[in-house]
Amino acid sequence: MGSALPLGDPAPLDGLVPASAAVGAHERAFGVYVHVPFCRVRCGYCDFNTYTAGELRGARQVDYADHAIGEIRMSRRVLEASGVPHRLASTVFFGGGTPTLLPADDLVRMLGAVRDEFGFEEGAEVTTEANPDSVGPDDLRRLADGGFTRVSFGMQSAVPHVLAALDRTHDPARVPLVVRWARDAGLDVSLDLIYGTPGESLGDWRRSVEAVVAERPDHVSAYALIVEEGTKLARQIRRGELATPSDDLEADMYELADDLLGAAGYEWYEVSNWAMDASQRSRHNLGYWRGDDWWGVGPGAHSHVGGVRWWNAKHPAAYAERVTAELSPAVGREVLDAGTRETERVLLLTRIREGIRIDTLHAGGRHAVVGLIADGLVDAKAALAGVLTLTRRGRLLADAVVRRLLEE
Template structure:
């Protein structure tokens, strides 16, 4: 089940932001995240803020959801003005909504703030939740990029993860998305699932590459408390993931994807060209601003971070009453922002300016072979391949 939201100071009833935040809004780009909290079933590893029909209860409706999001947009438009460079619709399973509803939300974003001429507009999708017709409708509505949750090409691994699609469905959905005219198509992979073999993961990489996509994301399985897979491990039904296995899988991904013409640009993301990189995620990683729409969605503008009430019914109720759905917020200090910039920018292929990092820590990381020597000499901290394997530890050193 979804984890708890953090504490913070109350968000004003009208959702207003401090003048200090508004002065710099959009200086590093402005994006919109739309959270769609609906799923047909809950995957065994998932603790996201998502709900099946059985979990949802009363007071929230999938059919009425687009209208509820549009009410938040109306409120937001009166607070902030900035052109939108990127939109990312995530979940949950956004494509459980009708493509027309997703299109209405895009139109609402354009009315509220204005989409730039080259805006990147992404939706996530489960492979079984799209068809050639729905993909064509999404493309017609304005979506330029789609991210499909493939996770694995192994039926056994998919079963352990409680995924509903068949092993071959994700590559077929990727082909259908390309045929529908999407500019960019991503496939998500998860590695380190209990029972997954090296051959299983090699087959998943091969299937993703042969699908002809221009972007692949690969993430190590994280076992979150309260999930079904965590319960199975606690009962001894499944073994816990091993760090050495995860490292081997990452190295396999780097080797296979690089050989196929992909290049890493963030620790867990590879693309065939700079144009294929996810601009919305890069906005997060480089300290940009974004407004998060939907229950539990987080936002950041000019050093103010806030988050909405978590349950869809509470979210809908607040907006029906004309009140901001924001639950709490925090005002980031200069040191907070420096630490976050180190944590996020170090994961990128162009790294971060050394002046943001602790000098002693950066020198030690260089000596340990975790930072590239040439960029270091030019004043930037860029992870080596070994550094990518130990990214969290390097971040702690540099903070």
């Protein structure tokens, strides 16, 4: 979640959404995202809406769970009053920031509010992100006992100098400990990596991927580092203190990760995500890629229901003020037109392994498929079965594939 809010129309103070949001709702899954915007330190590459203790200015971390619960209670009322039919939550995801900087009991209380207001589907997936140095065995047991099913650890690298370049504070030796503690608590485990850090070699990256494979997590994410304007990292690169990550090296890193993870039994299911089997794929993130509905709770959080997208006040103090006054924390929204929804559908479905049905593309997109196969970007066998699925080369050039599919 980037820190800059998009442009849009003002959101109504009551938070009500247009009647169009209810159309087809029963055909879409419903998830809840809870943004916990607190970090112990600000990582130099991060552009997310997060705050260290010195940046809160009028907000208190200890009050946050109560404010988030206030929005969760409000969300049920808003959807009902807008005519959106009630659905059980299929997934809940606590992200940040570092959600586990809050006491485990606070996270469990917020999850309890989601359960009270919406209920959970059978086998609902409930995830929290965590830094390896932000949890201990007691925290993880409390989360599991409170209804969490999954934890996603921000490992990023196994190499100390790479972690230092990213301003990450944990000791790589702690990762095996937290993985074991999570498993002992009965939680599924995902490990998240970043590649392309300035100063990171292909050998460094191999060491990190091999360290992940050694832990046998259920799920692995590996994202290319994006240098965001306004971050410490962008300033360091602009001043020549650090080198700009090489596109060619990043491509080599991606292919190495895919090779090592594939050899270890992991299967890619989205450009940057691998799972040990289909049951371990992140169902919450798949909801985003499939265009399902979700309510985003917290400062700067984004929501989407039936083609209506809205976003909350960014700063925790402004967010808390609105929730306390029983006003919607949403400050802006947009109703997506048919063209935008189609562009996003193609963009997102193309990224996942199940792909997009070719007969749902417009004529220009369907005609582009033959050329994409010839260029080695799309799987020919899948295309013959009517589905466009990326090859590994296509995954590396996914944005280019989407552009060609959207050309008239």
